[in-house]
Structures are given as structure tokens and as C-alpha cells.
Amino acid sequence: MEPSQTSQKPDEKYRTTQPPSSTYPEHASRNNSNGTDADVLDRMKVREICEGWGMYRDAAEWRNYRSMFHDDAYIATSWKQGRIDDFIKASIEGFEKGSEFMYSTFSHVYRFHHPHDPSDLDCKHAQLLTVLHRLIGQTVDIQGTRAVSKMKVTITCRFTFDGVEMDNEADCRFFFLLEKRAGRWGIVFYTLLFDKDRMQRVNPSRGFEIPEEDVKQYPAGYRYLCWCENKIGNQPKLDLSAHGEERDVLYGKCKDWLEGKEVKPNLTGKDVIEY
Secondary structure: HHHHHOOOOOHHHHOOOOOHHHHHHOOEEOOOHHHHHHHHHHHHHHHHHHHHHHHHOOHHHHHHOOEEEEEEEEOOOOOOOEHHHHHHHHHHHHHHHHOOOOOOEEEEEEEEEEOEEEEEEEEEEEEEEEEEEEEEEEEEEEEEOOEEEEEEEEEEEEEEEEEEEEEEEEEEEEEEEEEEEEEEEEEEEEEEEHHHHHEEOOOOHHHOOOOOOHHHOOOHHHHHHHHHHHHOOOOOOOOOOOOHHHHHHHHHHHHHHHOOOOOOOOOOOOOOOOO
8 A cells, every 4th residue: 555545544644653673772771670770860860851841941940951951962843953052042032022932924814713703713813822841751761871761741832823822732752862971961962753733722612723734734743733833934843753754763863872873963864964
């Protein structure tokens, strides 16, 4: 069956399969199934560091947030890619500007529907108001002075379309690649994969309609978020789906990292990004 045909089947769109055995780090310690008590302490240190992504960033505690990373850390999210200091600068600007940070006027009019008003509402303006993180669970693999943490997270983004508020909720997996340097653990690379997302009304009495044909052009794991980011004038990074080949690429690079090999971004693609 052709890939395009398979991708159209509802039961295949969000399918999760076992990663290739070639990407499994055989010699890493994890979840108390192997390793030493010293490894457990290191895993707890790594976990505490990574949990700061949601706890510090959502509260705009930028000094604490910056302390999680080594100076050469590289960040790749759907909306921004680059060195950690550039990423923090962009994030601070977003917090300070609020709804003016990402704002766009539509070149095409989309329509909302109000249950108590038969007339359609033309939508011409889109804004991003806030981004928050719900941390769900985490695993840590350690091998020597390197570690990989995988964290389950739900990202919630509040958007407005002509003043109509709606939330995008995206279930995803964060990937942190860390290294211990001079006795201190720090993040060197961060990226994520999206499992699925949805749009949710903030006010149940106000509905909205997103053109299905527009949404279908984006990866299954975060198609609504991509649509929203595009409408506020930000071109999303498109190789972050947990259901595409980028997952196996990323798992392979996580294994390489633990084994002490050189790893360069793009972590979810085969292209190399100089930074």
C-alpha cells in the first residue's frame, strides 16, 4: 500500500510503533533496573534540571531557567530554533509584548459560528496570548557523563481570533540531551516530538470552524498548532511529529549522544545546522 493511502486511515494517523532496536542504548543505566546508587543520584539531578522547563519558563524566572543549560546549548521548538541565549531573548520579548508578540491580519477570512446568532462572524485577526506547560512524567538514561531525558508534556497555547479565545492543547515528548562538565549537569540540546493536538473552546457558547483542508497539510502530531502558528505569522518547524521518520532519526541521535559521539542539529532531520 502506498504511504499516502496508509496516512489517510484514521487508525494509522496517530499510530505509535516500537522504535528500531538499532536506536536502543544498551549500556545506559535507567529506572533502577541497572547501574549504581550514584547513577540514581545523577538521574534525580537530571530530572530536577529538566522539570525547570515548565516551572521556570511559565513563571518568567529567566535566571533560574538559564541555569539549566550549558552556554553552547541549542534549542529547537516549533516556533523558534537557535542558541539558548537567543531563545531566552525571544521568549522574554514574547512575555513583555504579550498579545502583540505574535499578531497577524488574515489575508483570507475564516468564519466562526455563534450558536445563538445565525450570522457568521468573519475572522480577520489572530493573536497568541500565552503558552503554558503541564509536566506529566519523565525518564532518564545515563551513560558516563552524558544523559538523555524524555518528558511527557502537554503544551497549552491560548489564541484569539477576532477576540474569540481558544486553546490549543498538544500532547508531546520533550527530549533533553545533557552532559556533565566539571561536575555540573547541564542541557546541551533540546527538542520535542508531538503526539497529537486539539482545539478547545474557552467560552463554551462560542464556537469556531477551522478549514479541514488547511489543517491536513500539516503533520498529524501537531496540525492544529501548525495552523495557528502560521495564522499568527510564524512559519512552524515541520519535522517534529512523533509519527514521522523524524522520531527514529531523533532516537538514533539520542543513542549516539549517550555513546559519546558528536551530535549536531537538526536533531529531527538529516540536514546539519551550523550554529
